[in-house]
C-alpha cells in the first residue's frame with residue numbers, strides 16, 4: 001500500500017494502493033472486505049430521548065391549559081376532580097406520544113422499501129449490487145443521474161460534472177478528472193479527482209474506485225448535522241395549530257364571561273363560579289385534535305405504502321389531496337421504458353426489425369424489395385449499426401447460470417441499439433474501435449458523441465434527436481459513398497422522422513465524422529459538425545397498460561394531465577392520443593424553442609386548450625410548472641431523469657418512479673411510486689383527499705357534542721337553573737367516550753365517489769361555514785334538543801305510563817330534580833349525549849352519503865369504538881362506585897331502552913336532512 005493520499009496517486013497506483021484491479025474485486029474478496037469494514041450505510045441519527053418527546057406531548061398549549069384548570073379546581077376545593085383532569089392530560093398526551101412514535105417508525109421502515117443500487121465491476125463483470133454491499137476497492141460505474149454511493153477516486157471520466165451541494169451547499173456543478181491532484185493547499189472535498197457519497201452525477205460518466213464506505217465517508221461524518229434538519233410544519237399542521245390556539249382563546253373568553261356573569265348576575269359563590277367556568281373551557285377545547293391528525297396521516301401513508309406508494313413526509317398527503325394538474329414526462333412514466341427498435345431508415349430505404357425485448361432474436365429486412373446492389377446497402381446498414389453500438393454506454397448481458405434471460409444495464413434507448421447490433425450480426429466492434437473519448441449526453445444538446453480509434457485514424461460517432469443531429473450534417477452515406485446532403489434529402493429525412501413519430505415511436509439519428517489529425521482537445525463545437533448522416537432508428541416503447549385507465553380516473557377527478565417531454569412532439573401526441581389524454585383534433589404542440597419566444601401571458605393562454613410541451617429542456621419544464629402555479633393550480637410533477645429535477649423540486653408534489661427513475665429524481669421527489677405504477681398516483685390523490693375528509697368528519701363529530709355539553713352550563717349561568725353537567729361529566733364525554741369513535745372516523749376509507757369530485761382551487765379549508773353550521777348549528781342542536789326533550793318527558797311525568805310506578809317515577813312525580821334527583825337527571829342527560837353521539841358517529845361517516853352506500857361494516861374499527869363507547873357509559877352509570885364518583889346514579893332498564901333510541905333518531909334526522917339537500921341540489925336550489 002502507498003503512504004501517499006489517494007488523490008495524489010496516478011491511476012495505476014490507485015488500484016495498487018487499494019489492493020484492487022481495473023476489473024474490480026472478486027466476489028470473495030468483496031465479501032471479506034464487507035465483513036471487515038461493515039455495510040456501506042449510515043448509522044441512524046441519534047433521536048431525542050423518548051422522555052423529551054413525551055414531555056412535549058403533555059405540555060402543548062391546550063394541555064397546559066388543562067394543567068391550569070386542574071390547579072384551579074384544586075384551589076376550588078375539589079382535589080379528586082383535579083386528579084382526574086391531570087390524569088386525563090397525561091393519558092391523552094401519552095396516547096398522542098405513542099401515535100407519533102409509531103408513525104415515525106413506520107416512515108423509517110418505509111424507507112427500506114426503496115432499493116438503492118450501484119453499478120460495479122466484480123470479477124471483471126458489470127453488476128448491479130445493493131449500495132449497502134459496496135466495499136473499499138470496488139470499481140464503480142456512474143452515469144448521469146446516479147447518486148455517488150461511497151467516497152471514491154475517479155480513474156476514468158468523460159465530461160464528469162458533479163453536484164456537491166449536499167456536502168458543500170454550493171449548487172454550481174464541479175468538474176472532476178482522473179488526474180493526480182498534487183497541490184498541497186486543498187481540502188479533500190476540493191480535490192478534483194475525488195467524488196463523495198451523497199453527491200450526484202449531473203453530467204457525464206466515470207469509473208471510480210471506492211476508498212471509504214459507510215460512516216467513514218465525508219457524508220457519514222457530517223450526517224448527524226444534515227439529518228438534524230427539521231421539517232417545516234405543513235399547511236395542515238399550521239391550520240390545526242392555529243385552530244387549537246383560536247379555540248383555546250375562545251374557550252378562555254367564554255370562561256371569563258361566564259365567571260363574571262355567574263358571580264355578578266347569578267350570584268354564585270366564587271368557587272362554584274370558577275368550576276363552572278373551568279367546565280366551559282374544558283368543553284370547548286377539542287383535546288383529540290392532534291392525535292387524530294397524526295393518526296389520519298399515518299394511516300393514509302401506511303395504506304399507500306401497502307400499494308407501492310412511498311410518501312416521504314406525512315404532510316405530502318394533504319397537498320396530494322389538492323392536486324389539480326399533473327405534469328408528466330413520457331419515457332418511463334407513460335411508457336414502459338422497454339425500447340425495441342422496429343424500423344430503420346438507412347440509405348433512403350426503410351427496414352423492418354422483428355423480435356421484441358432485449359434478446360437478439362429477430363431479423364432486419366428491407367421493407368420493400370428494390371433492385372439495388374444488396375452489398376452496398378449492407379455496408380450502409382453495417383456502418384449505421386456500428387455507430388449505434390459504439391456511441392453507447394449500456395451493457396447487454398447474455399443469459400447465465402443465475403439469470404436465464406437477457407438482461408441490461410443502462411439507458412434503455414442505448415440497450416435497444418445494442419440488441420439491434422446483435423440482430424444485424426455485429427460482434428466485438430468495441431474491440432476493433434476502442435473508445436478514446438466521450439462527449440456525454442445532455443438534455444440540452446439532446447445528443448452525445450464518442451470518439452474511437454481504428455486503423456490509426458480517429459472517428460466520432462454522434463447519436464441524438466433527429467433534427468438536432470441533422471442540422472450538424474453536411475453529408476450522407478448512401479451505397480457506401482459519402483454524398484452531399486441536399487435540401488431534398490433533408491426534407492425526405494424529416495418526413496420519415498415525422499411518419500415514424502406519428503406511430504408513437506421514438507426516433508434517434510446516427511452520424512459520424514472522420515476526425516482530422518490533431519483535433520484534440522475534443523470540444524463539442526469542434527467534433528459535432530460537418531457530420532455524415534447514417535440513418536434513423538425508430539423504437540417502440542409501449543405505453544404502460546395502466547395509463548389509459550388512470551387518465552380516465554384523472555379526468556373524472558377534474559385533474560388535468562399535461563405532457564412535458566424531452567421527446568419529439570409528434571411522438572408525444574401520438575402516444576397521448578393512444579392513452580386517451582388528447583381529444584382535440586389539433587392540440588397545440590409547443591417546443592422548447594417556441595417557449596423561449598413566448599411571453600408569460602402567451603404561455604398562460606395556452607392552458608385554455610389541450611397542449612403538449614415537447615423538446616423541453618430542464619429550465620423549460622420549470623417554467624411551465626411555475627406558470628401553472630401562477631394560475632392557482634396545485635401541480636404534481638412526475639419525472640424520472642436529471643432533467644426533471646428542477647421541475648420536481650418546484651412542483652407542489654414531486655413524484656418519481658422507484659425502479660426506472662434516477663437516484664437524483666427519487667431524491668428530489670416527495671412521493672416515490674416504488675412499483676413504477678403510474679395509476680397509483682390516482683390512489684395517492686384519493687388518499688390525500690380522504691385525509692381532509694376524515695379530519696372534517698372528526699371535527700364535525702367532536703364539535704357537535706360541545707353544544708349539549710355547553711348549553712346546560714350557559715343555561716345555569718344565565719338562568720341559574722340548578723341542573724348542569726359537572727366538569728367531570730364533560731370530561732367523561734370529551735376524553736372518554738367520544739375519543740374512540742373520533743379516532744375511528746380518522747381512519748375511514750376514501751368515500752366511493754372521492755375521485756369524481758372536482759379539486760378545490762387554492763386548496764381546501766378544513767373548517768368552513770358549512771362544517772360549522774352542520775356540526776354546531778344542526779347536529780349539536782339536534783343532540784341538545786333530544787337530550788332536553790328526554791329530560792322533560794321523563795321528569796315532566798310523560799314517561800310514567802311507560803315506566804310503570806316505581807321508586808323512580810315516584811321521585812319524578814315530585815317535580816324537577818332538586819338535590820337527590822340531580823344524579824339521575826345527569827345520568828339521563830349524559831347517557832343521552834353519548835347515544836346521540838353514537839348516531840352522530842355514523843352520520844359523520846360521510847358529509848353527503850348514507851351508510852348503505854359506504855357499507856355498514858367498511859370501517860370495523862368504528863363499530864368496535866362505538867361498542868366501547870356504549871359499554872363505557874353503561875359502566876359509568878350502572879356501577880355504583882363509579883357512578884358515585886362521577887355524580888351519576890343508575891337508571892332503570894326501561895330508560896336504557898329509551899336512551900338507545902337516541903342513536904337511530906339522530907342518524908335518521910341527519911339522513912332526512914341529507915335527502916332534502918340532495919333533492920334541493922338536484923333542483924339547483926342549493927349548491
Ligand code: ATP
Nearest residue numbers: 329330331441443446447448463464465565566567
Ligand atoms: P421524457 O422527458 O419524456 O422522459 P426523453 O427521455 O425523450 O423524454 P430526454 O431524456 O430529455 O427526454 O431526451 C431528449 C431527447 O434526446 C430524446 O428524445 C432523444 O432524441 C435524445 N436522447 C435521449 N437519450 C439519448 C441518448 N442516450 N443518446 C443520444 N440521444 C438521446
